[in-house]
Amino acid sequence: MPAYKVPLRDIRFLINEVLDYPAHYASLPNGGDADPDTVGAILEECAKLCEEVLSPLNLSGDQEGCHFADGNVTTPKGFKDAYRQYAEGGWQGLSHPTEYGGQGMPMSMGLFKSEMTGTANWSFTMYPGLALGAMNTVMQHASDAQKATYMPPLTEGRWLGTMCLTEPQCGTDLGQVKTKAEPQADGSYKITGTKIFISAGDHDLTENIVHIVLARLPDAPKGTRGISLFIVPKIMVNEDGSLGERNTVRTDGIEHKMGIHGNATCVLSFEEATGYMIAEPNKGLEAMFTFMNTARIGTAIQGIAHAELSYQGALRYAKDRRSMRALSGKKEPEKVADALIYHADVRRMLLTQKAFAEGGRAMIYFAAQYADKMVNAAFAGDQAEFKIWDDKLGFLTPILKGFLTEMGLEAANLGMQVFGGHGYIAEHGMEQIARDARISTLYEGTTGIQALDLLGRKVLLGTKGKAVREFTAIIGKFAVEHMRDARLRRFAGELAKLVAEWNLLTVRLMLMARKDRDVVSSASHHFLMYSGYVTMAYFWALQAAVASQKLKGGGNDTPEFYQAKLDTARFYFDHLLPRAKAHASSMVKPSRSMTKLPIESFVFE
Structure with missing residues (x-):
């Protein structure tokens, strides 16, 4: 396994020189402590954890995998001690409120940390990563009492969390969720059902696991409008915050997977497990x-x-x-x-x-x-x-x-x-x-679901193309500002053309979809990939602009770094961005070459 070296020079380049995070943090209510020196120190400490603790466990964790016996999961050798160091270092609560034991840093600091730990050891990072999502959900939607109960141990890393969506009969189509939630006299609910593909669903890293579970009330409407959201702890929590009896959440097994062997992907059975609703009834999916x-x-x-x-x-x-x-x-x-x-x-x-x-x-x-x-x-x-x-x-x-x-x-x-x-x-x-x-x-x-979400929900239905117009305005502004710069003219000129094309393609698809609804599906993959290539082109041009200015000014001690940025930007525009043209051509083709084929055309006998 390659020994991971955190690319701190590139990270600092983006934070301090390209995206001006010092000014960004200065504008945030919780950004006062995120000054350049503090941010730099945090990045360096995280790099040490990644390079010295997490990266060495990546290959061994994959080879050993997780163990399942008697309804319990054991993580690979070294993971438990690595997590102890992670939790004691305060990394789980880096971007969460100080009132719950966090450090109160902006959300982006947590994303920087996640990139580094994830590159060092993705299987390990999934354990605290799933909990971060649970924490954000509790923070935004739970009651004050629920926050007081669950946020401190989650923020301090004493507990971890999961999200429990998928069931044997449904994956993306959550309207088919069958897990039941029966209301009880004390305000709790009895949760019954089976959830599959639950990443970090069970492990030996923490004393408790907080499951965030989708389930249906007895009188819930059909489909996605009838789904509610519940907190279901693995171990019940007493009023004083101590742990009580084991909840009726059973781990039935772990999946045998192609990869990420160091992370346990579990089948969980909820057998009238005690749960507590968060958010409003039937508004769980939101x-x-x-x-x-x-x-x-x-x-x-x-x-x-x-x-x-x-x-x-x-x-x-x-x-x-x-x-x-x-x-x-x-x-x-x-x-x-x-x-x-x-x-x-x-x-x-x-x-x-x-x-x-x-x-x-x-x-x-x-x-x-x-x-x-x-x-x-x-x-x-x-x-x-x-x-x-x-x-x-x-x-x-x-x-x-x-x-x-x-x-x-x-x-x-x-x-x-x-x-x-x-x-x-x-x-x-x-x-x-x-x-x-x-x-x-x-x-x-x-990827197909992301493509449908982008083109169907975010662009065509949700904003009638406004989302594309607003983002391309940012790119267009850059193009205009750098059109006369000899080093950047090529990038600016290409981006100006792409801005016009992206908006034109969006309008064409809107018009085509009026007569052929299947176009939204047949074009969505190409629209997503086109959007990705153009968006990345802008960010390479942005990096090239900063690198060009640094080289022009002289006096820096890493000219080879900036020259590499310019060279890589040229490579991207020469050899990778042209792929966008094929996607542009394909997305506006009629859907009939896909949808009008009879089912018999797919037989192989």
Whole structure:
């Protein structure tokens, strides 16, 4: 497994030079303590935890996996001690209120932390990661008494949490949820049903697990309008906060999966388990979207995490492994052959990984500023302000989750390819990265679901194209400002064309959908991928603009870093952005070539 080195230079570049986080934090009510020195110290401490504690457990955790016996799950060797260090370091409550034991930092600081820990060891990071979503849901929708009971131990890391949505008969279509919630005289509910694919559903890391569960009341309407949300603790909590008896939540087994073996994916049975409603009756799905959006941004981070880790491993190997001679002549004449990195096709693969990892990081860090503003508005009770930032983040979320996980999977596979046959061998860890990355395009809504959400709900129905117009206005402003800069004219000119095309494509699809509703589905994947490539192009141009200015001004001690940014931006525009043209062409084709085929056309007999 590649030894992970946190790319602190790139992280600082984005935070301090590209996105101006110091000014952003200064504008936030909870940003006063997030000054550059404090942020830098936190990043460095997190890097130590990732490099010295979490990364060394990545390969061993995959090889050992989780153990299930007598209804209990045991995590791989080293995970429990690693979690103890994580919790004692205060990492779980980094971005949660001080009144519950957190450090009160902005939400984005937690996302930076999650990227680093996730790249070091994704299986481990899923345990506290699921709990973060539970914490956000409780914070926004639970009663004050429920917050007082559950938030302190969750924030301090003494307890962890899950989200329990999927059932054997339904995955994405939550309207089919059958789990029942029977009201009791004391105000609690008896929860009965089976939930599957519950990540971190059981483990030995903490003394309690707080399950956030979707279930139906006896008189609930059918479909998604009749779903409520409940807190169901694994161990009952007494009035004084101490733990009582075991709740009737049973772990029936763990899934045997392709990857993320260090994280337990459980089948949970709720047998009249005691639960407590949060949010309003039959409004559980709306409340759960707090959890879902948190999880989807977390999964987008998985895309860049696997791209980064695979890139680091492939780069080291390409520098050390020698094979044949470069076509332009010997590069290392004193050696038996040239290093792989001198071959153009290998550089294509490495630069693709680098472009996706660093471009994706910029996209997520930009969205994290929206998340900061959205969360602050929510906690302040400012619904109008919350809606503004929720809408902006809502538009970007399916792009981040859908596009970046697809690109992360591609980057992981490219890392294996650089290694050749050695990439297929477990001891190098490259095949593990590809296996771990594969789930990212599936859970928290498949790429197809993200595409439908983006085009159908966020663009066509929700905003009538306004979401695209607002975001492309940001890109267009950049293009106008840099059109006369010789170093950036190429980027600015291309972006200006893409802004016009993105809006035109949106209008065309709106008109086509009036006559052919299936167009929304047949075009959605291409619209998502097109949106992803154009969005990443903007963030590469933004990084190139800062790098160009730094090189022009001189006086910096890392000119090679800034030059690499310019070079990678050129590679992206030359070799990766052209993929957007194919998606643009395909999305406006009639749906009939997909939908009018008779079912008999799919037979194979």
